[in-house]
Amino acid sequence: MSIPNTLPLGTDTPKPQAATQPLDPANLRQFAGQFPTGVAVVTAYDGTDRLHGLTLNAVTSVSLNPPLYLVCLSNTSNTLNAIMENRMFGINFLSEGQQAVSRVFASKSDNKFDSIPYLRGHERVPLLQDAVATAVCRVEDVFPGGDHQIVVGRLESYDIAGGHPLMFHKGQYLDRRDSLPSDGIR
16 A cells, blocks of 8 residues: 655655644534544443443544453543443444434433433443443553543443444534535545
8 A cells, every 4th residue: 555645765754734723622623523433322330320421432442352442531521430430331332323312421411311221231331222332341541631531441241233323423413325524625
């Protein structure tokens, strides 16, 4: 595979160019929105057995051996606090029919699980029904990442129901039958 616009060995590397957009949160969100992602809900419970969860797309496979995943959660997240308390969390990859579930877990509601069907999985971690895949992870490590914490978890159990995943791009949910929206920005 060749990489376009590379320089032959021994030539001077080009000087980095200044960013064309200021680094403010709105522009950073627009930049991040250029990359289509799946939608996940991370779930946990705290020491009083209260359930917590939030919608995110910052979920990444880190390693197959050992099986590690990372999730990134805001430093102020109640779900992060529950994860740190019990050292366990669930990853739920939402199906295309779960836009409403995504919106519930993206809200600040205290009762997110009241209208959402779930089961208690391995180590009693809450797992959402109708997701295309779910997993339970034990916290392996935590790293600071600015206004977030990067939580690395070792998969202890998982289930694949299958189906079509819920996708997100440029601030909107995608229908798998549609092509990616284009805004003409170059």
